[in-house]
Amino acid sequence: MTILLKRKLHSLFTKFNVSKVKRCSSTLILGIETSCDDTGCAIINSDGKLLAEKCQSQNLVHLRNGGIIPDIAQDLHRTYIEPTVKCTLAEANLKMDDLTAVAVTLEPGLPLSLTVGMKYAKYLCRKFNKPLIPIHHMEAHALVARMNNEIEFPFLTLLISGGHCLLAVAKDVNQFSLLGQSIDFAPGELFDKVARRMKLRNIPEYSEMSGGRAVEEAALKAENPHQFLFMLPLADFKDCNFSFNGLKSSVLYHTLKKEKEHAIAADQLIPEVYDLCAAALMAVTRHLLHRTQRAMEFCEESGLIGKDRRQLVVSGGVACNNLIFKALTVLCNEYGYKIYRPPPKLCTDNGVMIAWNGLEKWRKNIDVFHDFSKLDIKATSPLGEDLSGKVSKAQMKIKLIKVKFQN
Ligand code: KG4
Numbered sequence: 001m002t003i004l005l006k007r008k009l010h011s012l013f014t015k016f017n018v019s020k021v022k023r024c025s026s027t028l029i030l031g032i033e034t035s036c037d038d039t040g041c042a043i044i045n046s047d048g049k050l051l052a053e054k055c056q057s058q059n060l061v062h063l064r065n066g067g068i069i070p071d072i073a074q075d076l077h078r079t080y081i082e083p084t085v086k087c088t089l090a091e092a093n094l095k096m097d098d099l100t101a102v103a104v105t106l107e108p109g110l111p112l113s114l115t116v117g118m119k120y121a122k123y124l125c126r127k128f129n130k131p132l133i134p135i136h137h138m139e140a141h142a143l144v145a146r147m148n149n150e151i152e153f154p155f156l157t158l159l160i161s162g163g164h165c166l167l168a169v170a171k172d173v174n175q176f177s178l179l180g181q182s183i184d185f186a187p188g189e190l191f192d193k194v195a196r197r198m199k200l201r202n203i204p205e206y207s208e209m210s211g212g213r214a215v216e217e218a219a220l221k222a223e224n225p226h227q228f229l230f231m232l233p234l235a236d237f238k239d240c241n242f243s244f245n246g247l248k249s250s251v252l253y254h255t256l257k258k259e260k261e262h263a264i265a266a267d268q269l270i271p272e273v274y275d276l277c278a279a280a281l282m283a284v285t286r287h288l289l290h291r292t293q294r295a296m297e298f299c300e301e302s303g304l305i306g307k308d309r310r311q312l313v314v315s316g317g318v319a320c321n322n323l324i325f326k327a328l329t330v331l332c333n334e335y336g337y338k339i340y341r342p343p344p345k346l347c348t349d350n351g352v353m354i355a356w357n358g359l360e361k362w363r364k365n366i367d368v369f370h371d372f373s374k375l376d377i378k379a380t381s382p383l384g385e386d387l388s389g390k391v392s393k394a395q396m397k398i399k400l401i402k403v404k405f406q407n
């Protein structure tokens with residue numbers, strides 16, 4: 001009995017010591033994301049293993065308000081930041097003292113939202129004497145794909161969200177070359193606006209979905225989407241930029257026209273709503289596809305991406321869209337690219353991508369600030385070196401790939 005008890009005690013003691021040693025020597029990064037309307041937090045260890053994660057979405061509030069109101073977003077971040085971080089620590093069974101560093105999104109994003117994350121991260125770092133790692137939100141969207149996949153640099157990335165639309169080559173953790181970006185707004189914003197105008201929220205099953213998700217679901221019920229035709233944006237511009245303004249206006253125009261035709265009452269939807277959603281989604285997809293195709297051709301011609309590195313990472317909230325992903329997969333097959341997309345939870349805004357980017361920076365000793373007092377937020381922030389002029393100058397003619405859309 002006594003020997004058994006002694007052994008048990010000994011093994012418990014050894015276990016305790018081992019875990020204690022491990023904990024001290026292991027890197028633990030806390031990530032904080034508040035650039036828009038999600039309060040996200042996560043903890044990752046030195047192996048890139050996710051230990052805990054929390055995300056407090058404001059989606060429902062903003063859906064009710066018909067869009068994001070920055071002051072309201074800030075108030076909600078203020079309310080949720082501390083509980084979200086505390087909950088994440090508790091779930092990982094860790095204390096602030098156990099952590100190695102705090103990574104936080106400082107650019108780009110809504111200033112009022114970014115400020116909440118920055119201030120709280122600085123407060124934590126000061127109080128617990130930890131270094132701070134500033135994170136670029138779009139870099140984090142791209143790099144998070146490396147968390148669960150072996151993706152070597154360089155790789156091509158298409159980042160599509162509610163606030164951004166861009167094509168870039170990721171050359172290293174902190175080195176990006178921008179090939180093109182939206183000249184007006186992002187595809188997520190288009191989906192959110194047209195979903196609202198088409199009153200998709202009045203269909204109960206879509207009432208709590210983001211605009212993009214609602215349009216995707218509604219499009220699955222389409223029967224005759226080809227009754228609506230849309231022009232291909234920027235067709236005459238041989239570059240990798242994007243534009244969604246024309247498409248948005250056309251969708252709104254068709255909605256109004258059909259409403260008049262059918263004498264639609266205030267909260268009713270047009271009978272062709274599913275077809276219009278599908279047509280809009282196909283038009284956005286075609287546009288994304290063609291710009292990505294030109295980016296692939298440019299990368300080949302300029303030697304930016306070698307034959308052994310033909311990889312496309314698609315990320316950001318709009319990357320959750322399966323029709324867009326399928327179309328991009330067809331393109332990748334044609335061009336011999338491997339395609340990667342993080343799981344939906346990591347495509348939309350989240351704390352995990354910030355913690356992961358923090359870890360990647362920590363490993364390479366990039367942007368690890370012990371004196372972070374001068375670090376500040378930036379509402380806009382270009383992604384790396386801008387090569388979009390070069391792309392445009394190359395005036396590359398390409399034979400646009402044809403895609404067949406099937407429900
Ligand atoms: O990356 P994200 O969470 O926030 C920004 O940084 O913008 O992206 C949010 C955007 C919203 O505009 C939302 O409508 C869109 O992603 N989105 C989708 C889908 N799910 C979310 N768009 C198309 N299809 C989806 N399934």
Ligand code: ZN
Pocket residue numbers: 137141161316317348349
């Ligand atoms: Zn985002």
